[in-house]
Amino acid sequence: TRTPVNVTVTGAAGQIGYSLLFRIAAGHLLGPDVPVKLRLLEITPALKAAEGTAMELDDCAFPLLRGIEITDDLKTAFDGSNVALLVGAMPRKAGMERGDLLSANGGIFKPQGRAINDHAADDIRVLVVGNPANTNGLIAASNAPDVPKTRFSAMTRLDHNRAVAQLAKKTGAAVTEISNLTIWGNHSATQYPDIFHAKVGGKNAAELVNDQAWLENDFIPTVAKRGAAIIEARGLSSAASAASAALDHVRTWFHGTAEGDWTSMGIVSDGSYGVPEGLVSSFPVTTKDGDYQIVQGLELDAFSRERVDASVAELVSERDEVAKLGLV
Numbered sequence: 215t216r217t218p219v220n221v222t223v224t225g226a227a228g229q230i231g232y233s234l235l236f237r238i239a240a241g242h243l244l245g246p247d248v249p250v251k252l253r254l255l256e257i258t259p260a261l262k263a264a265e266g267t268a269m270e271l272d273d274c275a276f277p278l279l280r281g282i283e284i285t286d287d288l289k290t291a292f293d294g295s296n297v298a299l300l301v302g303a304m305p306r307k308a309g310m311e312r313g314d315l316l317s318a319n320g321g322i323f324k325p326q327g328r329a330i331n332d333h334a335a336d337d338i339r340v341l342v343v344g345n346p347a348n349t350n351g352l353i354a355a356s357n358a359p360d361v362p363k364t365r366f367s368a369m370t371r372l373d374h375n376r377a378v379a380q381l382a383k384k385t386g387a388a389v390t391e392i393s394n395l396t397i398w399g400n401h402s403a404t405q406y407p408d409i410f411h412a413k414v415g416g417k418n419a420a421e422l423v424n425d426q427a428w429l430e431n432d433f434i435p436t437v438a439k440r441g442a443a444i445i446e447a448r449g450l451s452s453a454a455s456a457a458s459a460a461l462d463h464v465r466t467w468f469h470g471t472a473e474g475d476w477t478s479m480g481i482v483s484d485g486s487y488g489v490p491e492g493l494v495s496s497f498p499v500t501t502k503d504g505d506y507q508i509v510q511g512l513e514l515d516a517f518s519r520e521r522v523d524a525s526v527a528e529l530v531s532e533r534d535e536v537a538k539l540g541l542v
């Protein structure tokens with residue numbers, strides 16, 4: 215019997231938490247043979263709601279769930295943590311400037327980065343879901359100097375999955391026939407979903423589609439603005455799909471990308487593809503056993519280059535803003 219893996223989830227009482235926790239406990243994060251202990255971090259006023267969720271988790275009698283701890287204390291939440299899913303964040307409120315949003319989130323992700331640095335297990339892997347995810351990831355990683363930067367990631371897997379679904383719809387292919395898709399840049403409306411290297415049933419996706427107008431006026435904006443479309447339709451932001459993408463992200467990170475394929479992850483740039491070193495930006499990566507490598511040597515034509523650069527420019531401005539605030 216395996217020792218349980220300690221999984222910390224922040225923002226556990228929120229919408230994503232309500233979907234995510236049950237699937238983690240069901241074995242969808244690490245696999246059907248890996249027992250888990252959950253640490254749920256919430257702010258004090260939401261502890262009671264988190265307890266409600268924990269009661270329901272108990273009531274599922276999940277065979278793999280070996281304990282639930284609910285806390286508003288950072289040390290308790292991250293002590294011995296092996297996998298941390300940082301979901302809780304400060305949402306943008308009406309009238310809030312981007313600087314205010316970054317500063318409010320800095321107040322969350324800076325101390326969480328420190329707590330991960332000081333208390334997490336040596337093999338800690340971190341996924342930042344809470345928005346602005348890339349820059350929150352940058353803040354957390356920057357405040358955990360003793361943890362390798364490669365342990366921090368930000369979620370663009372939902373964007374990746376959205377792009378796969380849209381491309382499948384357009385080509386009539388099954389989602390399982392689609393590979394080598396990339397989300398570049400920021401998890402925001404500037405992101406660039408790239409189908410020029412993607413394949414549909416082994417054929418180049420862009421050539422197969424052969425429809426630049428669809429790419430520019432339909433595919434890219436549909437993927438990039440999907441979050442807003444969900445809010446418009448549902449009255450609430452994406453939650454079950456975000457939780458599902460978080461599970462995919464971590465499972466792929468540990469279990470690996472398929473031979474010849476890759477996935478998209480927001481990671482600390484090493485300067486590849488001209489993305490300034492240190493920015494948390496989305497790249498095509500292959501993964502294995504909790505490590506990743508950026509796929510090298512992809513050609514970016516002028517169309518793709520311009521879009522990658524625009525998203526990266528936004529990341530640079532977010533970084534400059536949080537640097538001014540002393541958060542990185």
Ligand code: NAI
Nearest residue numbers: 225227228229230256257260302303343344345369372456
């Ligand atoms: P929500 O508002 O329902 O839940 C957030 C929870 O975080 C709340 O329960 C709140 O009390 C908690 N929280 C706030 N500050 C905290 C702190 N310092 N420590 C611990 N918990 C804290 O929001 P929802 O829908 O669950 O979304 C969570 C985040 O995920 C949002 O920032 C959202 O924008 C982001 N998101 C990111 C996606 C991505 O693709 N990267 C996709 C969808 C959502």
